[in-house]
Amino acid sequence: MSELKLCQGSRCHTYNTKDRLKGIKDNKTYQTRRRSSFYYGNNNFCSLNCQNDWFNDFGDKAINHFGRLTEPKHLTEDNAWYKTYDWNSNDDTVYVYRNGITKEERPLTKAQYDDTNYTLNERG
Ligand SMILES: [Zn+2]
Numbered sequence: 001m002s003e004l005k006l007c008q009g010s011r012c013h014t015y016n017t018k019d020r021l022k023g024i025k026d027n028k029t030y031q032t033r034r035r036s037s038f039y040y041g042n043n044n045f046c047s048l049n050c051q052n053d054w055f056n057d058f059g060d061k062a063i064n065h066f067g068r069l070t071e072p073k074h075l076t077e078d079n080a081w082y083k084t085y086d087w088n089s090n091d092d093t094v095y096v097y098r099n100g101i102t103k104e105e106r107p108l109t110k111a112q113y114d115d116t117n118y119t120l121n122e123r124g
Pocket of ligand 1: 033
């Protein structure tokens with residue numbers, strides 16, 4: 001069995017649901033949820049509530065730390081490439097890089113499609 005993760009929600013333990021009540025008989029406390037995986041926030045939060053709590057508490061700091069946008073980004077031909085797929089007449093999946101502006105398409109292998117490090121162009 002894989003290691004249990006803790007929900008990163010800063011107020012997870014304050015929601016007094018039955019499943020959060022843990023401990024020995026007369027010494028139970030509401031605790032942060034532990035699960036093998038979570039559905040929210042890239043596998044870090046047990047609920048959208050917990051994800052929102054975290055963002056409300058730390059979102060500004062995180063944005064400032066990683067760089068707050070100070071001017072709008074522009075979609076140009078250079079950064080408009082994105083991965084997508086379609087089906088051909090034989091019902092085979094066809095993976096392509098498609099340019100959101102020019103609509104040009106370039107073929108991709110399934111491995112290239114799945115490889116998050118493989119990029120034709122970065123979205124800037
Ligand atoms: Zn939580």
